[in-house]
Amino acid sequence: MSDVVLRAHAVGKRFGGFTALSGIDLEVRAGERLGLIGPNGSGKSTFTNCLAGAFPSHDGSFTFKDAPLAGLKPHQRARQGLARTFQLPRPFRGLTVAENVRVPLSFGGRGAATMESAMACLESVDLAGKAHRMPKELTQVELRRLELARATALQPELLIVDEAMAGLSHTEVDQILALLFRLNEGGTTIIMIEHVMRAVTEFSQRLAVLVAGRKIADGPPADVLALPAVEEAYLGR
Amino acid sequence: MSDAIIPALPRPAPPRRLGHAGFWLAAAAAAAILILALRGMGSEYAYFAATFVLQYVVLATAWNILGGYAGYVNFGAAAFFAAGAYTTVAVGKAFGLGLLPCIGIAAMVGGALGLGTGILTLRLRGAYFAIATLCLSVVLQTFIVNWSYVGGSRGAYILRPRDVPFGFDSYGGYLCAVVLVLAAAAIAIARSIEVSRLGLGLAALRDDEAAAEAAGVPTLRLKLIATSISGAMMAVAGAPLPYLGSYIEPTSAFGLSYAVNAIAMPLIGGTASWAGPLIGAVLLSSLQQAATVTISSAANLLIVGVVLVVFVCVAPRGIIGLFRRRR
């Protein structure tokens, strides 16, 4: 097995006449922390959705752990170890916090869905105390942590974190970052999609930049952020 | 299916529910008491009224598996119900089989119909699914109307056998006992699903299908399982109908009141738990039966509508929800 866990080749997506994404090549190595940035509408979420299987058809291909992802439904990708969070937290509103986590534990096909493992999962995001609450009783940051807990319950090889920091306070961002670092130390590859630049630069080992559906830069954060094109894309908005 | 109904984990929530053994003991005791009480009354009418109510318990419980647990509103309950009834007619006529084998075959027909509906329509969400099931009902009724073997629009007669099986005092009593067993089985199935992995997956996809997929839930497969089980059970609810009335014709078998009741009963009782449809069905159908023989006018149809509207407005979690603050 090569150490490239994910390889995107010439990925593109059109909606009617509008090209949202085009010709994206991307490789992610196992254990890497990749930041994916770009202005609004640059195609980051489209890329995530293509990767997670939410759009059944797109151009190009993904290879995950040396096997093609084409034709796999989102839940099959999730079971293979490809987890994601949603930009806006989408808890199962009718289930308790603990039951929310039990869903991926039961269906992820990795490990037992015992109460202990659910509680362990919640403890890792500091939600154990609220295991029996309903999602509507949680604060915004707690919902994001629940979102992360649900993704990590799949014990993924690759985790895509879609704007988990938006609107959070400084300390809250730090909490989430700490959590992600811990996960990464445990061996999970993480792609962070983020607007909060402090978080991305602090977290990422490598940055990829999307602008208008194309990848315009890919490399170490300091180098990428220094590129005039990137600066223009961000400041010229 | 095999991986669908795996016994559940112990619930994290304060476990106020009974264990499996306790549940079964209680169910059997309730059934036995009911049968003895009815027999004690010695009235054929008591049997009929009980059968009427229990038939709705099966129907409402079945509807709730798809509607309540998975959140897919089926407006075509009458179609499945009638499919069961007409299975009894067709199979009874073709092979001369009695009620019990007919119920089994009705379950298969209903299950297949549910699966077919699922495959055709489950990519549709919300209102689209509801309307598609309504159309299905129209299509199926057209089919039955044009199928002369089961009587077409003329309707069909099913004569009750002269001899009463298993030492029951009358065929009405036998029918009542059969439907009682069906109701108990329906509730048991619903309860098992609710506490199983299948129930958890359905609850997840009810709240958010995309998020459920992302959490590894095979939503399409679970929905197909749910439509099949729900369809099979609704057909089972309808299977004894021809014996109840001895005559069946499409207009009343596909009657809107079955569709309305199948929706109203779980919503009134509460859709989150097996007890909801049970409570709703017992309450609403006995109310209707009582109204039929007391105030006896069009006004008693009004009961369903008014009770439904009032409940969905004022108590969206049903009667169960009034007592349980959570979920």
Added chain:
Amino acid sequence: MDPDLALLLNGVVSGLLLGGLYAAAAAGLSISFGMLDVVNIAHPAFMVLGALIVALLWAATGLDPLLLSILLAPAFWALGAGLYVIYHHFFERRGDEAIQGLAFFFGVMFIVEVGLVLAVGPEQHFVDAAYAATTWRLGEIDVPLRMLVPATVALAAIGALALFLRHSFTGRAIAAVAQDRDALRLLAIDPIRIKRLAFGISLAFAGLAGGALVVVQPVDAWSGHVFIGRVFAIVIMGGLSSLGGCVLAALAFGVVENVTASFFGPSWSPAVAFGCLLLVLAVRPQGLFGRMA
């Protein structure tokens, strides 16, 4: 003229006229279901309510039934606005519209129908419009005014509504609700007020369609059932929020029904029509005339 050709032409013309009636019935729904996302399954029941009120008023006053239905429109508008307030208060606001909201309108449908039986009895009611006995002959083609006048009035009303939606500020706001509720907030328009207004309009159209229906045929409390499947099919085929699509789909539906009935026998026409819907749902969920979502 070749008899088959005449049959076909007449089938098409009578189908278009029937389609006009369907358009009247579906236009209101295309606002409530298509634009506001309120699944008002009781819409045909309200249409029947309108038809029966028109029949009673006609018997009392002898005024033209279509005129009566237009006069009734404000009352139906108010009824719709009131209904929307209830719906919004109990369902939309709570985010419960999916199941509870559907059940609510199902219950409302039942209440309207049974209420009508209690109020006016189970019998059929009818009106006699002055023009109902006249038929225009255009060569081989017959155009009964009984069908033509309601269809024309309905299409004119739909046209007026389309103009209103396109050119007035409020109308554009209604169209915007269909697209994006947040956009309205930015414009400092209360989306609830707009939706209340729009739902009122949708019920006013139900009343108008009732007037058209009762000119065409006698009506009893359950006459709406025949239309439930048809109007939803039409709105979906028309691409939900597009009034023009809705009218085209209604006309197509009428033509398909009548041409099928002319050539293959009437027992096939519902099956063909609903087959079309299932096909549309399966192949083009955005509707025949709808834009890509």
Added chain:
Amino acid sequence: MEGLSRRGLGHAALAAAITVPAMAKAQTAASGPPIRIGYSMSLSGGLAGNGRPALLAHRIWAEDVNAKGGLLGRPVQLVHYDDQSTGAQVPGIYTKLIDVDKVDLVISGYATAIIAPAMPVVMQRQMAFVSLFGTGVNADFKYDRYFSINPAGSQVKETFAKGFFDIAMAMDPKPRSIALVNLDSDFHQRTAESARFLAKEHKLRVVYDRAYPPSTVDFSPIIRSVQAARPDIVFVGSYPPDTAGMLRAASELRANFALFGGPMIGPHITAQKLQLGPILNNLVVWDVYAPEPTLQFPGTQALIERYQPLAAKENTDALGHYVPPLAYAQMQVLEQAVKRVGRIDQAALAADMHANSFDTVIGPLRFDALGEWAEERNLYTQYQGIQGNGIEQFRKAGTQVILYPPRYKSGDLRTPYTAGA
């Protein structure tokens, strides 16, 4: 509106209450416990339009009997529940009537869909059962205590459309082709079957033969296809909403057929008579009663005269020519059998009904082994000379003349049918 709804509510209350006999009016006072007659009746739902007039006729009968001193010296009491036109309600109603209310006698509600579900319950209790407007109900059950008040008799296929064809074949020139149109329903499948059978007998070429579904809205394609097939005569089986649509379409499409009609149930209902008016002229319609001098029996006129003011008050069918005479006759059969037997004995009642003939407001009746009329009496009538939409002309003889059977004939056929043109 307010007045109407109040009347509606009043009606509901009336239906709710068990009809209590007017004992005060009794001349020779009926005494003792009442004889209770139980049944289900469609007071709401699709059959209510005929169910309510039937109930009214039953109540008139009960008042008549009680005014004359009751039955066997006891007052009669009607116990009825609304079945909402739903067959599924019916078994419950009859078990309740028999087991809980302990009624002495049962009769049926209106039409096959309501009669059939009552049969098993009634058969189990071995009760005599007089039904109203059922077709072929007893063909499967073969219950020897079943008696049907329906003029169609037991040989529906051979006799139902006979009158229509006899009239047609007597025309000059003789028709050579026929079109058949029928609603896809129990009754109309049987009527179309009879027409098909007789068309073959008479060697008529069937140029169009199609059933239409109950949800049909526009009938012009049907009429046009029939016209395109160029039949000499047209036999139509339809129910009220469709009959109006069919005849209006015929009128709009300038229909012109030598003979047009059949069991087009529709003008039987007063409201539709008035609405269609001159479109009915020369239409040949199957019927059960028409106010012609040839069809007057003791009590007929009295019943109609009693019925009409009550109907106006209760807002049901104004003329009452269709169901009420038969509903009243249903009760008369029961009454006469009870009187002859002298006690409430179900077996004896049934034996009496098989053995004797009955004098009713619709004429003398006799039942065959299956409980159908020994002699069918399918009337074929023609509307003639209707002008405008007034109700008075329909009360008079000569508006709906009887063409068949010959023994009741009151007028001559007029041709062609041009739908009012």
